[in-house]
Amino acid sequence: MAMTPQARAEASARAMWERDAASQGLGMSLDAIAPGAATLSMTVTGAMTNGHKTCHGGFIFTLADSAFAFACNSYNQNTVAQMASVTFLAPAFAGDRLTAQAHEVARSGRSGIYDIRVTNASGAQIAEFRGHSRTIKGSHFPEPETGPETET
Helix, strand or coil: CECCHHHHHHHHHHHHHHHCHHHHHCCCEEEEEECCEEEEEEECCHHHECCCCCECHHHHHHHHHHHHHHHHCCCCCCEEEEEEEEEECCCCCCCCEEEEEEEEEEEECCEEEEEEEEECCCCCEEEEEEEEEEECCCCCCCCCCCCCECCC
């Protein structure tokens, strides 16, 4: 029996999370996954702050990039970043819980575009990230053979 799109997204996320030392090492959590979408969150630590006593932009970018990765890999096809840009809109501080919500804007052939909004616990927007993806060879796990898709 074939997998549902949601089951495929969940299995892809589990397989990726097991190998994602960077996201785990920064204390991120994978809060939600769906086909073409993902939500990750992270608490800003003192070690993540810069000389302005705000969260270093590289950590905000990394959180958004991880959400992007889980969203574009939710189809059980190995997919990598082709290009990404970020616009920082407001500072984040030590102790802030940041959430990155990724959603698919377009996906055609081997290319995709994803928008990721990073907010703090109050809902204030911290950054906007846009990622372009490229599907490459391989998958995250072997899928069951044949049959119609069914809800589990």
